[in-house]
Amino acid sequence: MSDGLQVADVVVRYAGAAAAAVDGVDLAVPTGEVLALLGPSGCGKSSLLRAVAGLEPLTGGDVAWDGVSVAEVPVHRRGFGLLFQDGQLFAHRDVAGNVAYGLPAAVRRDRAARTTRVAELLDLVGLPGTERRDVATLSGGERQRVALARALAPRPRLLLLDEPLSALDRALRERLALDLRDVLVATGTTALFVTHDQDEAFAVADRVAVMDSGRLLQVAPPAALWARPASRRVAQFLGYEAFVDVPATGAVVPAAVRALVDAVGAAGVAPVPTGGVLALVAGAFVVDPTTTPAPPPADRNPAHLLGVEAVSRVPVGGVVGGGGERGAARGDVSGVVRAVRSRRGRTEVVVDVDGVGTVSALAPAGWTCVPGARVALQVDAAAVAGLPG
Ligand SMILES: Nc1ncnc2c1ncn2[C@@H]1O[C@H](COP(=O)(O)OP(=O)(O)OP(=O)(O)O)[C@@H](O)[C@H]1O
Numbered sequence: 191m192s193d194g195l196q197v198a199d200v201v202v203r204y205a206g207a208a209a210a211a212v213d214g215v216d217l218a219v220p221t222g223e224v225l226a227l228l229g230p231s232g233c234g235k236s237s238l239l240r241a242v243a244g245l246e247p248l249t250g251g252d253v254a255w256d257g258v259s260v261a262e263v264p265v266h267r268r269g270f271g272l273l274f275q276d277g278q279l280f281a282h283r284d285v286a287g288n289v290a291y292g293l294p295a296a297v298r299r300d301r302a303a304r305t306t307r308v309a310e311l312l313d314l315v316g317l318p319g320t321e322r323r324d325v326a327t328l329s330g331g332e333r334q335r336v337a338l339a340r341a342l343a344p345r346p347r348l349l350l351l352d353e354p355l356s357a358l359d360r361a362l363r364e365r366l367a368l369d370l371r372d373v374l375v376a377t378g379t380t381a382l383f384v385t386h387d388q389d390e391a392f393a394v395a396d397r398v399a400v401m402d403s404g405r406l407l408q409v410a411p412p413a414a415l416w417a418r419p420a421s422r423r424v425a426q427f428l429g430y431e432a433f434v435d436v437p438a439t440g441a442v443v444p445a446a447v448r449a450l451v452d453a454v455g456a457a458g459v460a461p462v463p464t465g466g467v468l469a470l471v472a473g474a475f476v477v478d479p480t481t482t483p484a485p486p487p488a489d490r491n492p493a494h495l496l497g498v499e500a501v502s503r504v505p506v507g508g509v510v511g512g513g514g515e516r517g518a519a520r521g522d523v524s525g526v527v528r529a530v531r532s533r534r535g536r537t538e539v540v541v542d543v544d545g546v547g548t549v550s551a552l553a554p555a556g557w558t559c560v561p562g563a564r565v566a567l568q569v570d571a572a573a574v575a576g577l578p579g
Pocket residue numbers: 204205207211229230231232233234235236237238386
């Protein structure tokens with residue numbers, strides 16, 4: 191018998207809907223595991239979570255805990271906790287009153303035990319000493335921390351979290367995602383966590399289940415999911431931005447494609463079978479900082495229009511990476527720059543690469559050049575995944 195949560199062939203279909211919101215999902219969350227359900231808006235994540243909670247009737251399939259079906263068990267008797275986007279705190283209770291509401295009745299009635307347990311829970315979520323605060327005075331992040339403390343108070347055997355951080359701004363979300371993981375791990379809580387944000391899923395979960403159109407596409411630990419997406423759809427959803435067919439051995443292909451296949455094969459990061467596909471994420475190409483960009487043809491060089499001095503001294507039509515043996519040896523992969531942008535402290539260069547398409551290459555901080563220039567590129571095999579054909 192398996193322990194923890196088992197979801198077997200679950201179907202959720204809303205009245206009048208043409209397609210099922212959840213369409214035959216099988217999933218297991220063993221005790222102590224945090225599993226993230228990740229997928230685009232409308233893919234059925236919340237419907238599945240609500241079906242597990244008992245808030246949505248099953249059209250088909252079964253939900254079980256430790257091998258025993260809970261399909262007929264009402265929501266409040268399943269022993270599952272719930273935390274939503276808006277923690278739904280009670281406005282008329284202070285912080286301690288909100289947290290204490292989640293405690294088992296016996297603890298709630300014992301004043302000393304209640305005080306101790308509320309203090310423990312507030313410590314756990316990083317809000318020690320806030321017992322007497324009016325919840326109306328809390329920030330959005332603090333409110334969600336209190337809601338988490340309240341949800342953990344009864345020690346639920348499963349905690350169901352539906353986009354608990356999505357109302358917060360990005361910086362706060364990133365920090366709270368890490369804190370949330372720490373709290374779930376420290377308390378050994380089994381959890382099912384719904385999110386549409388890849389970074390959040392990867393930060394919080396032991397395994398990530400990717401959903402699309404009501405179905406599960408892949409379930410894997412974050413690193414494995416990232417390195418080996420099961421399909422192009424999964425890879426696209428994770429943020430892979432370009433896809434290259436692996437050519438037959440000996441086929442004549444653009445230098446960039448050959449460099450990709452060689453680099454990935456050498457790194458042993460991903461299988462590169464003929465007929466397979468290489469998926470590239472931002473950074474699969476890196477601007478070679480030792481070479482000088484070749485400027486765009488004079489009539490298309492925006493630097494001329496702007497009266498800016500060209501960033502390169504390589505003659506128009508010159509060999510990219512020229513000026514020495516080093517450039518000649520590794521300057522055979524190149525691309526035409528479309529834009530240069532700074533993103534989270536990194537320089538990203540949108541570049542058209544022959545045979546590959548438009549990708550986001552990385553460059554050293556502060557590096558820049560005019561659009562239209564041709565730059566030499568190197569391959570970073572760690573940003574390339576192999577997909578089955
Ligand atoms: N109560 C409902 N009645 C009818 N259709 C619904 C209901 N709730 C959800 N749906 C539909 O079911 C599908 C799945 O919705 P669901 O909310 O589960 O997706 P989701 O992945 O959680 O999306 P989001 O991230 O936007 O919340 C959608 O097409 C949605 O319109």
